[in-house]
Structure formats: structure tokens, C-alpha cells
Amino acid sequence: MLSSCRGSLAMKRKDDRIILHFDVDAFYCSVFEVENPALKSVPLCVQQKQIVVTCNYEARRRGLHKLQLIRDAKAKCPDAVIVLGEDLTKFRDASKALYRFxxxxxWNHKVEALGFDEVFLDVTDIIEYNLQILAEHKQPQPAFFHLHRSDPTSGFVYDATNIPGHTYPQNFSLSASLSGSDDSLLLRLSLGSHLAYHIRQQVExxxxxxxxxxxxxxxxxxxxxGNLNKPNAQTTLLPPYEYEDNGALGNVASFMDAHDIGKVPDIGFKMTEKLRHYVLKCSLDSGSSIPCSERLERTTVGDLRNLPGLNAQVLEEILAGPGMQRGVGFKTWCLLHGIDDTEVAMARDFPKQISIEDSYRCMNTMEGVLRELLTLSTSLLHRMRADLTVEVQVLDGNHGQKKTRQWLVHPxxxxxxxxxxxxPGADGNRARASIRISRSTSLPTFVFNLAEPVELLAKRLVHESLVVLFRHLHPERRGWDLSLINVAVTNMVETAGTSKSAAGRDIGKMFKFREKTSEVPGSVKANVTSLIQTNNIGAVNTMAASRAPALDAIAIGSEDQLPLSQSTQLSEAASTWDESESDEQCFVGICPHCDARVPDFALAAHLRFHEVNI
Structure with a gap:
């Protein structure tokens, strides 16, 4: 994600870009408020299971908060309006509409969704174009911001002498500040703030x-x-970004230093705990008077960054361990200094993968596993049809036209x-479960049959593929206890189109990649059939289609938290498009052909090797 920061930090800054981060205010509540504007003026809570997963700002003003029990919320605010948010369909649709807007x-198609409610826009090319026009024509005030290169009338009027919204630092005057080496960056940030303000107005x-x-x-x-001023606001981080000649901190360093290390993206829970304990140890060694409990509860970037002798190598020694990627110390060193060269991903019309998961307090029987596999598979197939197909007009037998759906891509x-x-350990306590194991195979092509009901296809998918994968992961019939099950489809290939990755309209080529799953042993197949019939697993919960896709702690939007219930925790509001695994999770795939343990990212290529050589 980040370039190594072994050299000078000043050499690694990439400040030639302008990136906007959009975060829809109280997204789940806003979806209901758009449907019913009367809800905007009342305390509104969205319920999933027995928990308030989010609430609007009026509810927060009255003392309600996320992850609060419904009964506590009602006691605190009896006139609160509670709406059910179990079905994620409307949130997913609203998120897609926002993304498209x-x-x-x-211009450059660099548009990246993060969760349901956040979007990054790289607008560098738009800003450079308007900066050039501003410099060449020396436009009188007010100036005109161009939204299209080819249409000089498309745009909006703006005041180039100020920066709309909030700034960090505050109390800033643009005209008084245009006198240094950061003038170009300051002007580009100013133009970016005007574009952000215009887009915010259009969204509303x-x-x-x-x-x-x-x-x-x-x-x-x-x-x-952007988190500094919420809701319905914007904030621009102003230069200087570098350390000044007199040794004073730049605005980036002073801004980052105030953040708790646990609030910095890409620094996960385990990393935060290790860093907090390291700061505590250094504080105790130096005779600090700050209480240990306070130091463990809040440790800022400044507390860590200013420790004597701290550098990227020391961070590597602190953080390295099982599940951590190589170079985590250099990556964290960059983050602490506000350095991130990660590109905004290119916009796309379909996801890289679709993943559905659920977590459990206890899952230790095959009957329970089969039931969950069927529920997750049903939800997965519904998601595939919603996200990977498009409605088209085709000729019918009477030379007329009818509407049907066709696949954009095939996982x-x-x-x-x-x-x-x-x-459990010797003291009876369990360690925190964080290691996932996975097994992959070719996706059976029967799942692309749009004429078959999803429920029947899901049963067959469980029967013929998922049970086999599960038996390879857990060959023992008992003794295991799962805290999570995840089912995913990956390795998307376009079925038709003009792009390089499109497979064209050759039906033979489209279906050339056939599944080669291991044959289900007769005893296993009979046992599965018996369990499905005995436990009435075919009666799929009607809410299955609303199951949420999975999301790691990094790629998560501000409305993407879900609490524990009495029995199970549903992974909430995953990325609109795809689910990527945390760097704290160790994914190991097992090849169904040769039983080799292959890193998950390399498994698709490994399977293709077998396809060629079988």
C-alpha cells in the first residue's frame, strides 16, 4: 500500500494530488429520512437485533449513541423513533446511487468506495486544469470553475479569494498567505475546497x-x-505540510500528533495494543507521572512519534509477528508522519469479489454449519444477481422485445x-480469535442459471461444493468450534464487452472454466441429505438476501459497525463493492487438487495451473 520510507520523509511525500473524501452524514438514518422527510426533525434510531446500530444527530443531541441497547435508548429518550435496519437492500441501493452520482x-475515473457511506475522489486533473485557466486568464472575481474541458459553459461561479468551509489550522486568510513556497499547493487545495463545496450542494x-x-x-x-467538523461541513488541511526551516512542525505533523493511534487508518487493534504497551513501558522507564490506565486508554501519535530513538526499524521489531505483513514498521512510520501514497482506485462497474459472512458465539455442530452454509449461500447468490447482472432487451419469438437479465461478469x-x-488456556480464558483459514475451488457454472430459483441453486452449491471444502478445512467430525464462516466468490471475468478483460460473446469461451471440485464421498452426500431433510434446512430465512457482505476493520465506513447479539453477530454493511481482508488476518488457501497450502492471493493462479495441466 505504501512505499517504503527508508529514506528522507520529505522525499516520500506525494503532495501533487488533490483528494476529496466524502462521508454521508448518519447514512442509515439519512436513507430513511430521504424516504420520509418528516423523520429529519425527530430522534431516529436504526435497530438491528436488539442494538442501536446508528442514530441521527438529533438523537445524539438527546444522549443516544451507537451500539446502545434498544431498551436503554427508549428509556433515555421515550419519543425516539425506532426503525428496523435488518434488510440492507435499500442501503446498498442508496450507496450505489451515491457512488454513481x-x-x-x-475526469480520471479515480473513484473509490469505502463502505456504504464513504467515497474518495482524486480530482487532481480537474484542479490542474482550473489552476491553469486561473493563471492564464487572471479571471476577475468572481471566477468560473470549469467542470468539463469540452463545454466552457458547464461549471459554477466561485470566489477565488477564500476557502469555503473550515480549515486546519483555523483563522486562515488566503490572500494573506499567498507569499511562500507553498503557494501552488495552497491554490490547488483552495480550488479543491470549492469543488467539494459545489459537489456537496449537488448531492443535497x-x-x-x-x-x-x-x-x-x-x-x-x-x-x-474531514472528521474535525461534522455534520454537513468540510475541512481543508492547509500547508505547510513539511517541517519549516526554523524547525517548527508542519501542519501535517501537528495534525497527526493529536490523534489517538487507534484512530489512524491501517493501524488495527492488535497493532494499537502493542504500540500502547510500548509507550507505557517507555514512560515507566523514564519515570513518567502519567497513570498507566490513562496511558493505555489514550496514546496519541505524538506520544509515540516523539519517543527517543523511535524509528521504522524499532517499529518493525515491535509489530512484527504472525499475521503481520513484512515491512509493517516502515508502513506505520509513514502513517505516523501523515505519509500515504496509496492511489485512489479506478472506478469500476462490478466488484472484485462478493463476500458474505456471519460470526457466532458457538458453532460446533455439523447441523448448525449446514444451516449457516445454506443461509450464507442463498444470500451470496442473491447478491451476485443484484450486483453482477444487468437488465437488457432481447427479441422474443414473435419478433417483439422482452426484458431479461444477463451476467456482466462471471466469478x-x-x-x-x-x-x-x-x-481455553490454563486460566480458562480463550485468546482472541483472529486467524482465518480458507479453501478455494472453481465456482460451479450452474450458479449462473438465472432461470433456476436461488434457493435450489444454494442447496446444490452447499451439497456439491461447500461441504467438500468444509471437510478439507475440518476433517475431524467434532471438536472444532467456529467463531465465523465466510463464503465468497472472487476472480471476476467479464462475459462480454470491449475491455481487455472481457471474454466476448463466445459462449464456449464464457463457460470454458469448469469446476473441478473433488467428488463428494457417498457417505458424506447421504449424511448431508439426511441432515438437510431432518432439520428442514431448506426453509431458508426470508431475511437471507439481506445478509451483509464482510468487511475488515480497515476498509470500513463510518456507518459500518454492528454489535453482538445474544447468539450471533452479523457482519454489518460491508464495502459496497468488495471485501478485502485485514492485514491482521492470515489467509491460507488449500488447493483441492494437490492439497498444497497456498497464500490466498495466489490461489487463483495456482488453480489455473491445474486447469492447464489436467
Whole structure:
């Protein structure tokens, strides 16, 4: 993600970009408020299971908060309006509509969704174009911002002498500040703030949502600076970004230093705990008077960064361990200094993968596993039809036209992942489960039959593929206890189109990649059939289609938290498009052909090797 920071930090800054981070205010509540505007003025809570998963700002003003029990929320605010948010369909649809709307403002197609409610826009080319016009024509005030190169009338009027919204630092005057080496960056950030303000207005007027926006030169900084002023606001992180000649901190360093290390994107839970304990140890060694409990509860970037002798190598020694990627110390060193060269991903019309998961307090029987596999598979197939197909007009037998759906892409790989719960230790306590194991195979082509009901296809998928994968992951019939099951389809290939990855309209080529799953042993097949019939597993919960896709702690939006219930925790509001695994999770795939343990990212290529050589 980040370039190595072994050299000078000043050499590694990438401040030639302008990146906007959009965060829809109280997204789940906003979706209901757009449907029913009367809800905007009342305390509104969205319920999933027995928990308030989110609430609007009026509810927060009255003391309600996320992850609160419903009964406690009602006791605190009896007039609160509670709406059910179990079915994620409307949120997913609203998120896609927002993504498409924001994508319409992009020239370079660098538009990346994060969760349901956040979007990054790289607007560098738009800003450079308007900066050139501003310099060449020396436009009188007010100036005109061009939204299209080919249409000089498309745009909006703006005041080039100020920066709309909030700034960090505050109390800033643009005209008084244009006198240094950072003039170019300052002007580009100013133009970015005007574009952000215009887009925010358009989102509110045309879609009914208010947004909070951060404006800076990287994804890291734009996301963090936007959090300073919520809701319905925007904040621009101003230069100087570098250390000044007199040794004073630049604005990036002073901004980052105030953040708790646990709030920095890409620094996960385990990393945060290790860093907190390291700071505590250094504080105790130096005789600090700060209480240990306070130091463990809040450790800022400044507390860590200013420790004597701290550098990238020391961070590598602190953080390295099982599940951590190589170079984590250099990566973290960059983050602490506000350096992030991660590119905004190119916009796309379909996801890289679709993943559905659920987590459990206890899952230790085959009957329970079969039931969950069927529920997850049903939800997965519904998601595939919603996200990977498009409605088209085709000729019918009477020379007329009828509407039907066709696949945009075909996933080639089916993956099953589980997270076994560690056994209790000597003290009776269990370690935190964090290691996932996975096994993949070719996705059976029968799942692309749009004429068959999803429920029947899901049963067959469980019967013929997922049970086999599960038996390879857990060959023992008992003794395991799972805290999570995840079913995913990956390795998307376009079925038709003009792009390089499209497979064209050759039906033979489209279906050439056939599944080669291991044959289900007769005893296993009979046992599965018996369990399905005995436990009435075919009666799929009607809410299955609303199951949420999975999301790691990094790629998660501000409305993407879900609490534990009495029996199970549903992974909430995953990325609109795809699910990527945390760097704290160790994914190991097992080849169904040769039983080799292959890193998950390399498994698709490994399977293709077998396809060629079988």
C-alpha cells in the first residue's frame, strides 16, 4: 500500500494530488429520512437485533449513541423513533446511487468506495486544469470553475479569494498567505475546497443527503481531516505540510500528533495494543507521572512519534509477528508522519469479489454449519444477481422485445473461510480469535442459471461444493468450534464487452472454466441429505438476501459497525463493492487438487495451473 520510507520523509511525500473524501452524514438514518422527510426533525434510531446500530444527530443531541441497547435508548429518550435496519437492500441501493452520482464529477475515473457511506475522489486533473485557466486568464472575481474541458459553459461561479468551509489550522486568510513556497499547493487545495463545496450542494439538492468532506493530498489525510467538523461541513488541511526551516512542525505533523493511534487508518487493534504497551513501558522507564490506565486508554501519535530513538526499524521489531505483513514498521512510520501514497482506485462497474459472512458465539455442530452454509449461500447468490447482472432487451419469438437479465461478469473462484475459536488456556480464558483459514475451488457454472430459483441453486452449491471444502478445512467430525464462516466468490471475468478483460460473446469461451471440485464421498452426500431433510434446512430465512457482505476493520465506513447479539453477530454493511481482508488476518488457501497450502492471493493462479495441466 505504501512505499517504503527508508529514506528522507520529505522525499516520500506525494503532495501533487488533490483528494476529496466524502462521508454521508448518519447514512442509515439519512436513507430513511430521504424516504420520509418528516423523520429529519425527530430522534431516529436504526435497530438491528436488539442494538442501536446508528442514530441521527438529533438523537445524539438527546444522549443516544451507537451500539446502545434498544431498551436503554427508549428509556433515555421515550419519543425516539425506532426503525428496523435488518434488510440492507435499500442501503446498498442508496450507496450505489451515491457512488454513481459522485463518479459523474470525475475526469480520471479515480473513484473509490469505502463502505456504504464513504467515497474518495482524486480530482487532481480537474484542479490542474482550473489552476491553469486561473493563471492564464487572471479571471476577475468572481471566477468560473470549469467542470468539463469540452463545454466552457458547464461549471459554477466561485470566489477565488477564500476557502469555503473550515480549515486546519483555523483563522486562515488566503490572500494573506499567498507569499511562500507553498503557494501552488495552497491554490490547488483552495480550488479543491470549492469543488467539494459545489459537489456537496449537488448531492443535497439532487439526492437529499448531506455530506462531510475532507480535502488534502492523500486518502489518509483527507479522511482524517474531514472528521474535525461534522455534520454537513468540510475541512481543508492547509500547508505547510513539511517541517519549516526554523524547525517548527508542519501542519501535517501537528495534525497527526493529536490523534489517538487507534484512530489512524491501517493501524488495527492488535497493532494499537502493542504500540500502547510500548509507550507505557517507555514512560515507566523514564519515570513518567502519567497513570498507566490513562496511558493505555489514550496514546496519541505524538506520544509515540516523539519517543527517543523511535524509528521504522524499532517499529518493525515491535509489530512484527504472525499475521503481520513484512515491512509493517516502515508502513506505520509513514502513517505516523501523515505519509500515504496509496492511489485512489479506478472506478469500476462490478466488484472484485462478493463476500458474505456471519460470526457466532458457538458453532460446533455439523447441523448448525449446514444451516449457516445454506443461509450464507442463498444470500451470496442473491447478491451476485443484484450486483453482477444487468437488465437488457432481447427479441422474443414473435419478433417483439422482452426484458431479461444477463451476467456482466462471471466469478471463477468459490472460497470458504472459517475462523476456529482457540481452545481455553490454563486460566480458562480463550485468546482472541483472529486467524482465518480458507479453501478455494472453481465456482460451479450452474450458479449462473438465472432461470433456476436461488434457493435450489444454494442447496446444490452447499451439497456439491461447500461441504467438500468444509471437510478439507475440518476433517475431524467434532471438536472444532467456529467463531465465523465466510463464503465468497472472487476472480471476476467479464462475459462480454470491449475491455481487455472481457471474454466476448463466445459462449464456449464464457463457460470454458469448469469446476473441478473433488467428488463428494457417498457417505458424506447421504449424511448431508439426511441432515438437510431432518432439520428442514431448506426453509431458508426470508431475511437471507439481506445478509451483509464482510468487511475488515480497515476498509470500513463510518456507518459500518454492528454489535453482538445474544447468539450471533452479523457482519454489518460491508464495502459496497468488495471485501478485502485485514492485514491482521492470515489467509491460507488449500488447493483441492494437490492439497498444497497456498497464500490466498495466489490461489487463483495456482488453480489455473491445474486447469492447464489436467
Amino acid at each position: 459522485l463518479r459523474g464529477f470525475s 439538492q439532487q439526492m437529499g443527503y448531506t455530506c462531510t468532506v475532507g480535502i488534502s493530498t492523500s486518502k489518509l489525510l483527507s479522511k482524517l481531516v 471463477r473462484t468459490l472460497r470458504l473461510s472459517t475462523r476456529p475459536r482457540p481452545p
